[in-house]
Amino acid sequence: MTKKLNELTITEAQEGLKNKKFTAFELTRACLEVAKTKNKNLNAYITICEESAMTEAVRADEMIAQGKQQPLTGIPFSVKDAICTVDIRSTGSGKILDNYVAPYEATVIGKIRAQGGVLIGKTNCDAFGHGASNENSMYGPVRNPHDLSKVAGGSSGGSAASVAAHTCLFSIGEDTGGSIRQPAAFCGIVGLRVSYGRNSRYGIMPMASSLDTVGPMTKTIEDCAIVMGEIAGPDARDATTVPDVVPDYTKELSKKKKFTVGVPKEYFELDGMEAETKKIIEDKISALKNAGHKIVPISLPYTKYALPVYYIVVPSEDSSNLGRLDGIRYGVRAQVDNLYDIYAKSRGVGFPEEVKRRIMVGTYALSAGYYDAYYRKAQKVRTLIIRDFERVFETVDLLITPSSPFPAFDLGAKKDDVIAMYLADVFMSAAAVAGLPAISVPAGLTESGLPVGAQIIGPRLHESEVMNLAKQI
Amino acid sequence: MKLTAQKIEEIAKLARLDLTEKEKTLYADQLSAVLDYVEQLNEVNTDNVPETCQVTGLKNVTRADEPVTCDDDTRAKIIAAFPEKLDKVLKVKAVFESTSE
Numbered sequence: 001m002t003k004k005l006n007e008l009t010i011t012e013a014q015e016g017l018k019n020k021k022f023t024a025f026e027l028t029r030a031c032l033e034v035a036k037t038k039n040k041n042l043n044a045y046i047t048i049c050e051e052s053a054m055t056e057a058v059r060a061d062e063m064i065a066q067g068k069q070q071p072l073t074g075i076p077f078s079v080k081d082a083i084c085t086v087d088i089r090s091t092g093s094g095k096i097l098d099n100y101v102a103p104y105e106a107t108v109i110g111k112i113r114a115q116g117g118v119l120i121g122k123t124n125c126d127a128f129g130h131g132a133s134n135e136n137s138m139y140g141p142v143r144n145p146h147d148l149s150k151v152a153g154g155s156s157g158g159s160a161a162s163v164a165a166h167t168c169l170f171s172i173g174e175d176t177g178g179s180i181r182q183p184a185a186f187c188g189i190v191g192l193r194v195s196y197g198r199n200s201r202y203g204i205m206p207m208a209s210s211l212d213t214v215g216p217m218t219k220t221i222e223d224c225a226i227v228m229g230e231i232a233g234p235d236a237r238d239a240t241t242v243p244d245v246v247p248d249y250t251k252e253l254s255k256k257k258k259f260t261v262g263v264p265k266e267y268f269e270l271d272g273m274e275a276e277t278k279k280i281i282e283d284k285i286s287a288l289k290n291a292g293h294k295i296v297p298i299s300l301p302y303t304k305y306a307l308p309v310y311y312i313v314v315p316s317e318d319s320s321n322l323g324r325l326d327g328i329r330y331g332v333r334a335q336v337d338n339l340y341d342i343y344a345k346s347r348g349v350g351f352p353e354e355v356k357r358r359i360m361v362g363t364y365a366l367s368a369g370y371y372d373a374y375y376r377k378a379q380k381v382r383t384l385i386i387r388d389f390e391r392v393f394e395t396v397d398l399l400i401t402p403s404s405p406f407p408a409f410d411l412g413a414k415k416d417d418v419i420a421m422y423l424a425d426v427f428m429s430a431a432a433v434a435g436l437p438a439i440s441v442p443a444g445l446t447e448s449g450l451p452v453g454a455q456i457i458g459p460r461l462h463e464s465e466v467m468n469l470a471k472q473i
Numbered sequence: 474m475k476l477t478a479q480k481i482e483e484i485a486k487l488a489r490l491d492l493t494e495k496e497k498t499l500y501a502d503q504l505s506a507v508l509d510y511v512e513q514l515n516e517v518n519t520d521n522v523p524e525t526c527q528v529t530g531l532k533n534v535t536r537a538d539e540p541v542t543c544d545d546d547t548r549a550k551i552i553a554a555f556p557e558k559l560d561k562v563l564k565v566k567a568v569f570e571s572t573s574e
Contacts, residue, residue, distance in 0.1 A: 103551045197529040380523070435529070
């Protein structure tokens with residue numbers, strides 16, 4: 001085996017652990033060493049859990065020795081810091097939770113740890129999921145492992161960088177409007193946004209409750225299917241999870257299926273789309289055609305309204321959800337004399353600029369006299385976007401688009417232009433507002449060596465098909 | 474649409490956000506830019522289009538209305554996370570000024 005232990009995929013590590021080629025202890029130590037070294041430049045982790053990870057690795061080795069190896073036993077992984085982990089600090093990248101240790105654990109993380117998954121650390125992100133570049137973290141930006149002068153994408157930028165830099169074998173991130181897919185594309189890994197309701201969100205710091213999802217970020221599609229097989233399914237603690245049977249994702253992935261693939265023209269006609277990105281995706285579409293898939297040009301006329309819908313619905317739900325962060329029951333409380341000031345100062349100091357900006361937009365959009373003009377209007381246009389997708393999925397199985405109009409951009413390049421930053425998620429938001437599954441899969445590199453991602457979007461709960469086509473990219 | 478400094482202060486108060494003068498100026502410009510951007514939704518005819526309230530189609534998901542006890546370990550962790558406490562009780566400022574201290 002020429003690969004270093006930390007560079008293995010989950011599939012390879014499972015095999016090695018099973019055949020006693022190495023132990024979970026050795027695998028974990030290899031990941032921790034690289035994580036500690038690379039974090040100095042990448043800033044991918046807010047917390048590295050060295051001690052607890054080694055303890056968990058020993059326990060995983062015991063499980064394997066007793067013949068109790070499960071798919072993720074002994075596999076080192078990272079978790080976005082906006083996801084609660086019991087006994088380990090969860091800041092959400094906001095200083096208002098600088099000292100927060102959750103008394104409970106997110107359902108999906110509990111499932112992984114119960115079977116012996118080894119938690120390497122908690123990853124940096126845009127604070128409470130607000131951003132597309134990871135520059136809105138109060139713990140500093142994450143740098144792109146492919147080029148340290150570039151952003152890692154966001155909001156799950158630390159998760160993407162942690163996987164791309166081989167500091168762990170996979171990560172669990174969150175996608176509200178692109179937060180898994182966009183950093184996955186920028187860092188050259190696989191990132192799956194699941195259908196709304198497919199995975200439990202219990203224990204996730206909520207951002208926009210009608211869009212939030214939790215999903216895997218991995219080195220390969222096979223690994224993505226393995227992690228999905230372990231975390232998907234209903235949860236009595238998240239009333240939005242659906243009771244539908246979870247398919248055997250790994251088994252489904254082994255079938256090489258042929259699809260009718262729609263190419264939505266709106267995703268290729270955007271102003272500001274980089275020619276190199278477009279060419280890489282178009283070449284992939286030609287290759288799919290040559291491989292026997294049917295390629296059909298289609299149109300989703302409401303695409304351009306997805307991002308404005310997103311920027312009404314999300315800040316509105318944000319402003320309500322973030323009301324819980326007030327310095328009263330947990331987190332950092334401002335030392336002032338009256339109750340109003342505790343709220344206002346704890347929040348004023350504990351949130352970064354973008355979080356406050358979104359709370360302001362949301363508060364305005366929901367305030368008396370504006371609700372109909374903004375929130376209600378956006379929710380109606382959202383219906384039209386959903387109908388757009390329903391219509392095309394009557395004739396095609398899946399859609400293919402670029403994940404982003406451009407590869408990773410320079411740190412600081414869009415920081416002062418709010419709308420330009422929002423547009424970095426322009427291809428991400430339609431699937432999100434419609435609650436559809438979508439994956440970003442590496443499609444190639446630009447001449448300067450930056451990854452470009454292809455996005456596959458599918459009908460609700462069709463994660464298997466989405467992964468199947470992604471594997472053939 | 475340009476938001477006034479007074480409007481910004483009003484929103485910040487509703488949202489319980491203490492803003493610096495610099496932030497107030499910045500947000501007046503930026504919120505206006507965001508509102509201008511989302512303004513394009515008015516191009517869309519939404520007559521007789523229902524609002525999307527949820528995307529799963531699930532209905533009446535309920536659980537039994539029964540109290541669940543908290544185990545000692547979890548209780549201790551919740552108390553440990555209190556920003557200020559008196560023994561095991563969360564300490565907060567008085568809500569009504571006349572009864573403070």
